[in-house]
Amino acid sequence: MNKDTKIDIPVMAEVAAKGEQVEYLYWVGCAGAFDMRYQKVARSFAKILNHLSVSYAVLGTEESCTGDAAKRAGNEMLFQMQAMQNIEILNGYGIKKIICTCPHCYNTLKNEYPDLGGHYELINYTEFIDDQIKKGKLELDKNPFDNQSITYHDPCYLGRGNKIYDAPRNIVKAVYGEVKEMKRCKSSALCCGAGGAQMFKDAEKGDKEVNIERTEDVLEQKVDKVATACPFCMTMLTDGIKFKNKETEVENLDVAEIVAQALGL
């Protein structure tokens, strides 16, 4: 990936100013916008969208936190303020379909915004990419990584929360041929430790950190790579791998990065 190139991303305000319409809104999320590591995932996914010539735009500076973390932390007031402001903007543009990379944004927009007047068709990027692969629109360079082995960590808000287990696996399989499953996988998957607003606070007193417990699950599989599909999981597993001094052996990649690599983007 060439980090120096600016990617051409359509912004909703500009699209609307031209009197044009787009099919999808890509909801980048705060992690996609600001987290140094996860920015690469947002870039990868945007490149995939551009590669497919998808009709889409992002909200850019008009996007604001969905309020997921505030809600799970008990601050319903702040959550609803965020939600209502976002809904006003989304409805203002008449947005119908939203693609999310972050499963927390996805879950909140899909399941919690309708009660506050925000009704959209939500598509998780793994479902979107899986669908494009099935339609034959993505010519993936199969196994470009010399038969490296890979496992997949289920984000709670994608798996247990929204029953999306197969789409991310299909994608990883399309590139790597096989997903080496951890013992705790799919609906029994262990959390990375960051959900429920844990990302933003210190853990309570205990024997070990949750991300270390999960990283041990990954390391147990003796894989070269671990795929994730959530910015929080990415932070937690990357930190866990570093803590175990395994960063030269195991690489943590997002599903979108895997596809972008296989497309040579």
Add this chain to the structure above:
Amino acid sequence: MIKQTLFTVVLLITLGVFTWSVFRLRAFFRLTKAAYPIKNISARISRTLNVAFGQTKIFRKPVVGFMHALVFWGFLVITFGSVEMVFDGLIGEDRSFAFMGTFYDVIMASGDVFAFIIIVFIVFFLIRRKFMNIKRLKGEEITAKTNRDAELSLYFIGFLMLSLLVFNLGYLSNHSNHILGVYPVSAQIIEWTSYDFGTLQESGWWVHILLIFVFANYLPYSKHFHVFLSVPNVFLANLDPLTKYPNLDSVTKEVKLMLDPEAAYDDNEEVTRFGVKDIEDVTWRNYMDSLACTQCGRCTDVCPANITGKRLSPRKIFVDLRHRMNEKGALILKGEEDTKSLIRDYISEEEIWACTSCNACAQECPIEISHPNLIMDMRRYLVMEEASAPAGLNAMFANIENNGAPWQYSPEDRMKWAE
């Protein structure tokens, strides 16, 4: 005639005590709040068939799950026999449902076989509980009293099955020429032992029916109340996705007022507390979950916080809720109060903040209890009523308020990722 009269009196006492227990629980339920409306009955029926009668979630632990499933299915057919025995007692006859023909034969035969299987399993369950080191059957919330309750329930079930077999044996011995129904295990025992169990028929019958009556009245005060409540608990479960955390309508009103001060304000609106501090803040569903929970510990077993040594145990949340309702509910009904609350006196802030809302507990629960939502309801109380969140979360709140992101970045920089 004496037997009929005596039985009728015992039955009336049983029903009377049970009704008293139900009224007490109803009074407790009246202290709770509304939850979701019960709609989409077809989805509920299919989930009940699947999760409750099909035992699909129990099977997530295959071996002990299979044993539980057999005990459960056995109970279903044996309950049919129990209903018949009540009729028999009232009209003074034996096997009064035998007119149902083949259906009756099948039910009676499976009841006889299941009684035997259940005895074997109950012995195993007792050994497992007493001598095997099962981590999920331990924990802060599993007290000596809980263990006594669990063992007593197992003994109840064991002796229920034993007395049923004894009754069947006696019946077979007394009616060797004209047997209504089919009793394969009992018949085999008689063949092997060549013993005449005839004199035991009557006592087997009485012991069995009296055990049912006592057990039924013990259950509302036991963790084994799940015998009655787990199927309704599955039927009435929240059908929403696990990670959909319900909207708080009282906040919606306030936020709308803030965003549009012109909006009409309804003065008659009762001011309620945000979130859950004590039992009067929980919903009927939370309380029902607490009554239906049999403390199997599958939730705690998969909880990432618990696995990594934190104090949180999802099971304890519901054990605490039930205990607190017993304590405070009884006081309220007497017109009294105390200064304790569910938060802090039962459930510590440390437990409440340790949850990752991963929903592994809710996923695992065989009777569809939703633990994370109640935990987050308690966070709502701590944050919105007491403003007592951990420091990191207060910083996150401030960032969202000021910059529209949980981290301290300017909204103007939201497109930098593309550059």
